[in-house]
Amino acid sequence: MTVSAKTVPPAEPTTLHQRIRADLEGKILSGEWKPGHRIPFEHELMAQYGCARMTVNKVIAGLVAAGLIERRRRAGSFVIQPRIQSAVLEIPDLANEIAARGETYGYRLLSRRLRVAGGADPAESGMAAGEGVVELRCLHLSNGRPFAVEDRLIALAVVPEAASVDFSQTAPGSWLLGHVPWTAAEHRISALAAGAREARDLDVSKGAPCLCLERRTFRAEQTITYARQLFRGDAYNLVAHFSPKG
Amino acid sequence: MTVSAKTVPPAEPTTLHQRIRADLEGKILSGEWKPGHRIPFEHELMAQYGCARMTVNKVIAGLVAAGLIERRRRAGSFVIQPRIQSAVLEIPDLANEIAARGETYGYRLLSRRLRVAGGADPAESGMAAGEGVVELRCLHLSNGRPFAVEDRLIALAVVPEAASVDFSQTAPGSWLLGHVPWTAAEHRISALAAGAREARDLDVSKGAPCLCLERRTFRAEQTITYARQLFRGDAYNLVAHFSPKG
DNA sequence: GCCGCGCTCATGTCTACACATATGGGCGAG
DNA sequence: CTCGCCCATATGTGTAGACATGAGCGCGGC
Numbered sequence: 001m002t003v004s005a006k007t008v009p010p011a012e013p014t015t016l017h018q019r020i021r022a023d024l025e026g027k028i029l030s031g032e033w034k035p036g037h038r039i040p041f042e043h044e045l046m047a048q049y050g051c052a053r054m055t056v057n058k059v060i061a062g063l064v065a066a067g068l069i070e071r072r073r074r075a076g077s078f079v080i081q082p083r084i085q086s087a088v089l090e091i092p093d094l095a096n097e098i099a100a101r102g103e104t105y106g107y108r109l110l111s112r113r114l115r116v117a118g119g120a121d122p123a124e125s126g127m128a129a130g131e132g133v134v135e136l137r138c139l140h141l142s143n144g145r146p147f148a149v150e151d152r153l154i155a156l157a158v159v160p161e162a163a164s165v166d167f168s169q170t171a172p173g174s175w176l177l178g179h180v181p182w183t184a185a186e187h188r189i190s191a192l193a194a195g196a197r198e199a200r201d202l203d204v205s206k207g208a209p210c211l212c213l214e215r216r217t218f219r220a221e222q223t224i225t226y227a228r229q230l231f232r233g234d235a236y237n238l239v240a241h242f243s244p245k246g
Numbered sequence: 247m248t249v250s251a252k253t254v255p256p257a258e259p260t261t262l263h264q265r266i267r268a269d270l271e272g273k274i275l276s277g278e279w280k281p282g283h284r285i286p287f288e289h290e291l292m293a294q295y296g297c298a299r300m301t302v303n304k305v306i307a308g309l310v311a312a313g314l315i316e317r318r319r320r321a322g323s324f325v326i327q328p329r330i331q332s333a334v335l336e337i338p339d340l341a342n343e344i345a346a347r348g349e350t351y352g353y354r355l356l357s358r359r360l361r362v363a364g365g366a367d368p369a370e371s372g373m374a375a376g377e378g379v380v381e382l383r384c385l386h387l388s389n390g391r392p393f394a395v396e397d398r399l400i401a402l403a404v405v406p407e408a409a410s411v412d413f414s415q416t417a418p419g420s421w422l423l424g425h426v427p428w429t430a431a432e433h434r435i436s437a438l439a440a441g442a443r444e445a446r447d448l449d450v451s452k453g454a455p456c457l458c459l460e461r462r463t464f465r466a467e468q469t470i471t472y473a474r475q476l477f478r479g480d481a482y483n484l485v486a487h488f489s490p491k492g
Numbered sequence: 493g494c495c496g497c498g499c500t501c502a503t504g505t506c507t508a509c510a511c512a513t514a515t516g517g518g519c520g521a522g
Numbered sequence: 523c524t525c526g527c528c529c530a531t532a533t534g535t536g537t538a539g540a541c542a543t544g545a546g547c548g549c550g551g552c
Contacts, residue, residue: 191479
């Protein structure tokens with residue numbers, strides 16, 4: 001009997017609730033509805049799904065709680081700018097952090113190369129051998145004194161524009177934050193002793209303790225960038241606030 | 247029109263919603279309702295607050311979403327066991343982390359004192375001078391070798407049970423995670439050189455780089471505990487994964 | 493004594509309605 | 523033409539009732 005095939009596609013015991021929520025969430029997370037987009041009014045969704053307003057309201061309230069949507073009376077409901085605060089560490093923008101401490105931020109590009117990723121790169125960089133990358137080495141200064149040295153790789157396959165950007169004025173972190181949407185990130189934090197070159201760059205003695213922050217940033221399984229930032233141990237702390245609820 | 251006087255004394259711009267939620271949350275976070283406690287049935291709350299069941303339902307649904315409550319059909323709604331967090335993301339449980347790396351975890355209590363907080367404590371500990379605390383110093387071992395030394399203060403005003411717990415077998419972090427619900431935390435991560443005592447405890451040479459993790463954990467404005475964990479720089483990394491969505 | 497059917501009750505989901513509230517924009521008065 | 527009032531509108535909140543679902547428990551049959 002072929003009819004049996006048609007009787008039950010509801011392999012999904014999903015409630016109306018969950019279907020609406022999944023639909024909206026999908027539209028937002030897939031980027032179909034970009035930040036700032038006004039989602040349909042409650043009564044439109046209510047007509048579209050043939051349900052009561054309360055049901056739609058509950059769904060949207062959930063999305064607000066999840067931080068995906070912002071509601072403005074009379075105006076409608078809008079997709080919110082993705083907020084990162086959820087986990088341990090947001091992606092820090094060094095310039096902002098320094099400014100927030102009342103110090104003056106400085107930046108200097110030490111070197112910039114286009115090359116292909118290869119054996120010399122750490123495995124954690126996530127770059128496939130042979131992949132085209134921009135390699136940057138730069139220095140972050142606070143009140144004119146170096147406090148961090150950064151080595152960075154940017155995958156050209158994911159961010160081709162990076163090849164034509166001059167990073168002599170703009171720190172790569174700030175540029176990427178503003179130009180490339182990301183979906184996931186991974187931090188690795190460790191402490192190590194400054195090597196000869198790092199000691200020279202950071203103006204500390206060789207062997208001085210440094211905070212090392214390695215970060216990989218992803219967009220949908222692809223590695224966008226790998227950064228290794230080495231901070232003077234005596235000049236920088238990472239601070240993270242968080243709560244289970246937000 | 248006298249009727250206007252009767253409508254609402256709007257001294258409180260709080261909605262019924264928020265009042266109920268605040269009540270329940272308060273009972274849970276204050277510890278009045280301990281983990282496992284069955285909260286009143288929806289129809290009881292509905293009678294108690296003189297509102298519709300839907301209103302109570304919405305509140306409880308919110309608490310479920312916040313991870314404070316678990317609901318079981320027919321049985322009722324229960325205060326949930328404070329979640330032992332996904333280790334890397336939020337508050338790490340060292341024993342789990344070590345086990346996840348396939349190494350054997352060991353723990354040793356170095357000292358334990360009941361005393362009052364005082365001037366010698368770092369200001370960041372958040373403990374008020376004169377407040378009763380448990381002071382612990384302990385060692386975390388991986389494969390028999392020390393990799394972290396921990397100094398901890400636990401506020402007896404918030405966690406009186408801690409006075410009678412013998413921490414010689416259980417690490418205070420694990421015990422607290424399982425027994426005390428928390429609402430917020432703050433991490434401060436830095437790199438510093440091992441001092442004489444730390445070098446001895448960690449079996450490294452004096453001046454070796456160490457990763458220092460200071461953590462304050464709060465329950466509703468009160469500091470529950472302050473911990474300072476010093477890791478061997480050559481043996482431990484903090485890793486954090488995160489994404490905008492969770 | 494043991495198994496299973498069915499009752500009961502608490503939660504899960506949804507509807508239809510009602511009134512409150514804030515605000516953008518239109519309209520009228522000056 | 524400009525300013526200010528008012529109203530339409532979209533969300534915010536709450537009510538009263540309905541049916542669905544699933545798990546505990548007792549009763550009755552074997």
